[in-house]
Amino acid sequence: MKQAQMIKVLNSIALVFFIIIIGCAIYIMKNDIGLIEGLNFGPGSYYYSDIPGWEKYFFTHKFAQDLNPLLIAGLFCGWGFLCWKAWVYLDRKFK
Structure with missing residues (x-):
């Protein structure tokens, strides 16, 4: 063939x-x-539903009070910008 x-x-x-x-x-x-009877979670919420006591591991009250949401958004955008710059650099380098 x-x-x-x-x-x-x-x-x-x-x-x-x-x-x-x-x-x-x-x-x-x-x-x-595949849904668990009686547990009607919104989109994405089911990821933590099988971890017993997940609240003490993710987004505790102390954690939420210490970090500014603008700082978190800035870190997210900054990381995205750095990844984009690395992608452009590597794309130019390997062409």
Whole structure:
């Protein structure tokens, strides 16, 4: 089998696999499969639901009072800026 034909076959298989996965995900979401009865968390909240007493590990009152939200946002944006600059540098270096 030629390389071009092989790539077409692999692309077709990947596309079918992707469509099957999306279909399964929609089915799971539609039927609420995998949810714990009585625990109706909002988006993203379920990540900590299986850690007993997670409140003492994440976002305690002392932690929230000591840090300024602007400092946290500034650190987040600064880290993003540094990563972007590193990406541009590496992109130029390896071209």
